[in-house]
Amino acid sequence: xxxxxxxxxxxxxxxxxxxxxxxxxxxxxxxxxxxxxxxxxxxxxxxxxxxxxxxxxxxxxxxxxxxxxxxxxxxxxxxxxxxxxxxxxxxxxxxxxxxxxxxxxxxxxxxxxxxxxxxxxxxxxxxxxxxxxxxxxxxxxxxxxxxxxxxxxxxxxxxxxxxxxxxxxxxxxxxxxxxxxxxxxxxxxxxxxxxxxxxxxxxxxxxxxxxxxxxxxxxxxxxxxxxxxxxxxxxxxxxxxxxxxxxxxxxxxxxxxxxxxxxxxxxxxxxxxxxxxxxxxxxxxxxxxxxxxxxxxxxxxxxxxxxxxxxxxxxxxxxxxxxxxxxxxxxxxxxxxxxxxxxxxxxxxxxxxxxxxxxxxxxxxxxxxxxxxxxxxxxxxxxxxxxxxxxxxxxxxx
Numbered sequence: 155x156x157x158x159x160x161x162x163x164x165x166x167x168x169x170x171x172x173x174x175x176x177x178x179x180x181x182x183x184x185x186x187x188x189x190x191x192x193x194x195x196x197x198x199x200x201x202x203x204x205x206x207x208x209x210x211x212x213x214x215x216x217x218x219x220x221x222x223x224x225x226x227x228x229x230x231x232x233x234x235x236x237x238x239x240x241x242x243x244x245x246x247x248x249x250x251x252x253x254x255x256x257x258x259x260x261x262x263x264x265x266x267x268x269x270x271x272x273x274x275x276x277x278x279x280x281x282x283x284x285x286x287x288x289x290x291x292x293x294x295x296x297x298x299x300x301x302x303x304x305x306x307x308x309x310x311x312x313x314x315x316x317x318x319x320x321x322x323x324x325x326x327x328x329x330x331x332x333x334x335x336x337x338x339x340x341x342x343x344x345x346x347x348x349x350x351x352x353x354x355x356x357x358x359x360x361x362x363x364x365x366x367x368x369x370x371x372x373x374x375x376x377x378x379x380x381x382x383x384x385x386x387x388x389x390x391x392x393x394x395x396x397x398x399x400x401x402x403x404x405x406x407x408x409x410x411x412x413x414x415x416x417x418x419x420x421x422x423x424x425x426x427x428x429x430x431x432x433x434x435x436x437x438x439x440x441x442x443x444x445x446x447x448x449x450x451x452x453x454x455x456x457x458x459x460x461x462x463x464x465x466x467x468x469x470x471x472x473x474x475x476x477x478x479x480x481x482x483x484x485x486x487x488x489x490x491x492x493x494x495x496x497x498x499x500x501x502x503x504x505x506x507x508x509x510x511x512x513x514x515x516x517x518x519x520x521x522x523x524x525x526x527x528x529x530x531x532x533x534x535x536x537x538x539x540x541x542x543x544x545x546x547x548x549x550x551x552x
Contacts, residue, residue, distance in 0.1 A: 193407050239269065272287060279368070373417070394415070443465065480506070494519050
């Protein structure tokens with residue numbers, strides 16, 4: 155059975171954090187068809203609207219093409235000549251790639267772009283032609299590359315995405331949810347920090363061919379808001395969207411939205427999401443690593459109890475204002491039986507705050523508890539007999 159223990163430590167934490175009964179934080183409002191805001195640092199979803207609905211992602215799905223390319227670089231995938239793919243590896247441009255419409259790098263069949271140029275062209279110029287070049291270079295055909303994307307997607311946590319091409323060109327069945335785009339953005343940031351720097355590029359023009367298309371369409375880069383990525387998207391079907399990320403202080407957020415009517419709307423929405431996420435929430439220190447949260451009884455051990463302690467520093471995201479109280483409890487399975495090793499997970503600290511998802515933080519044993527000998531077993535048996543006797547007495551009284 156699960157033992158739930160609400161403890162005095164909770165009251166101390168609430169007081170120390172300065173959380174007082176105040177009006178709840180203002181809920182975020184958006185005109186976007188779907189949206190998702192996620193605090194990467196604290197692993198907390200701050201906002202979602204139709205976040206799990208598969209929708210046309212437009213060029214935002216180019217992030218999956220980039221993930222596949224970064225993964226090929228990381229794993230040393232072999233080129234046809236047997237050499238591993240590197241940033242200076244050369245890809246060929248097919249007639250199909252050259253014929254792509256929409257935003258392009260203006261590549262032609264005579265070009266031999268290297269991988270780094272293609273990365274920049276996809277991120278800054280939103281090159282549909284560059285995506286096809288990458289797809290064909292990694293898989294032979296774009297159709298086979300799309301199959302590989304669909305194979306990779308669930309492996310990295312994407313559950314509402316289906317890919318039919320590498321560029322996000324409108325096609326029936328090419329769909330991604332805003333949550334999946336947020337997960338993908340987070341994976342790009344955390345899985346490939348060595349390549350994430352490219353998403354902050356504000357300008358790039360391959361071979362000086364498209365001066366009018368050399369500026370990154372991300373509307374919040376360079377505004378002093380901490381924005382450093384990732385990808386815009388627009389088609390008539392999808393509307394204007396953005397997968398963005400920003401850092402302020404020690405916190406990083408990822409935000410995603412789609413379905414707005416104009417570029418101006420997209421910029422305004424991106425700024426609003428960044429400001430809301432950083433102003434409406436703050437990090438609070440709950441406990442240092444090793445801090446004793448509570449004491450838990452142990453059966454059949456050479457000690458009758460152990461301390462459940464914080465495995466690492468506990469910092470949680472809470473509303474900057476609002477929230478009547480922060481409630482905490484400790485959940486653990488009873489009886490807790492020896493043997494137990496120091497560092498074993500023995501309980502969870504559960505923290506709930508108004509308008510915030512429940513957080514569960516593992517607590518670990520502070521000591522070894524070995525299996526006891528004769529006396530601990532006798533003591534445990536006596537406890538069992540006592541509990542049964544009290545139960546029988548209670549039944550008689552009823």
